[in-house]
Amino acid sequence: MDNQQTVVVWDIFVRVFHWALVILVGIAFLTGDDDSLLHVYTGYAILLLIGLRLIWGMIGSEHARFASFITSPGAALDYLKGMLHGTSRRYLGHNPAAAWMMMALILLMLLVNATGYLAQPLKSSGTGIAAQSALSFIGSAWADDDDHHREESSGSEFWEELHEAGAGLLLGLIGLHVLGALVSSLLHRENLIRGMISGRKRPCADRYSEPNTRRR
Numbered sequence: 608m609d610n611q612q613t614v615v616v617w618d619i620f621v622r623v624f625h626w627a628l629v630i631l632v633g634i635a636f637l638t639g640d641d642d643s644l645l646h647v648y649t650g651y652a653i654l655l656l657i658g659l660r661l662i663w664g665m666i667g668s669e670h671a672r673f674a675s676f677i678t679s680p681g682a683a684l685d686y687l688k689g690m691l692h693g694t695s696r697r698y699l700g701h702n703p704a705a706a707w708m709m710m711a712l713i714l715l716m717l718l719v720n721a722t723g724y725l726a727q728p729l730k731s732s733g734t735g736i737a738a739q740s741a742l743s744f745i746g747s748a749w750a751d752d753d754d755h756h757r758e759e760s761s762g763s764e765f766w767e768e769l770h771e772a773g774a775g776l777l778l779g780l781i782g783l784h785v786l787g788a789l790v791s792s793l794l795h796r797e798n799l800i801r802g803m804i805s806g807r808k809r810p811c812a813d814r815y816s817e818p819n820t821r822r823r
């Protein structure tokens with residue numbers, strides 16, 4: 608029912624990237640227990656998407672570029688504090704807290720992918736065998752510190768546990784991310800989720816942000 612003029616904020620790449628990520632991460636969680644190739648390929652597809660997004664963050668449209676939304680941790684804290692009082696500025700692109708959340712999600716997805724790769728049983732082929740063996744050795748040494756698991760621990764088990772812990776943390780961050788999108792939507796009286804689908808948002812007084820003018 609919003610008849611106001613809107614402007615394109617999220618280009619088609621950002622939108623396809625986002626919703627493809629949601630589907631793929633969903634599949635990764637659903638197939639984690641299956642010991643399936645689908646799980647592994649889903650992880651690699653996520654890796655590819657992230658790689659493309661990092662490139663797009665340098666050459667993409669205005670609000671897709673990291674330079675337009677990376678700010679100090681202090682700015683993110685200010686935004687979060689303002690959320691409690693309903694005073695946070697409204698941002699056309701990512702708000703500072705959303706920007707840090709995005710970086711955390713990407714970093715964690717990379718770590719979950721890396722630990723997933725290392726959790727696979729050693730294969731006799733492939734170029735990464737030496738690195739995988741070395742890292743598995745480090746993993747074994749670390750796991751051996753734990754007296755309870757001294758007998759049965761192996762590098763692969765160690766990475767498996769890290770992989771599971773990382774996936775659990777990722778799920779928690781995704782929950783916070785969605786909560787943040789819902790609370791910001793209420794705070795600024797705009798549907799940010801619809802914005803990530805259509806790419807459009809209502810314009811903003813300044814170039815990137817404006818005071819919160821829609822307080823109750």
Ligand code: HEM
Binds near residue numbers: 624628630671701709
């Ligand atoms: C697997 C789950 C998810 C992951 C990994 C994820 C990740 C991300 C990332 C990386 C961005 C930054 C987009 C970019 O600049 O390219 C983003 C933005 C966004 N996501 Fe998600 N997301 C997930 C689920 C969701 C869900 C379920 C919703 C909504 C219900 C949602 C709503 C949004 C919104 C509204 C933004 C834009 C935030 C803003 O206005 O600053 N996300 N998400």
Ligand code: HEM
Binds near residue numbers: 639724
């Ligand atoms: C973001 C991407 C990924 C997510 C969210 C994810 C998530 C998960 C989850 C939830 C599990 C189940 C853990 C459990 O048993 O409770 C799992 C298991 C596993 N994943 Fe991933 N994974 C990802 C990427 C990968 C990749 C890229 C690989 C391999 C190259 C991989 C290899 C494995 C293996 C070998 C297991 C079995 C470990 C076990 O038996 O507990 N994963 N993953």
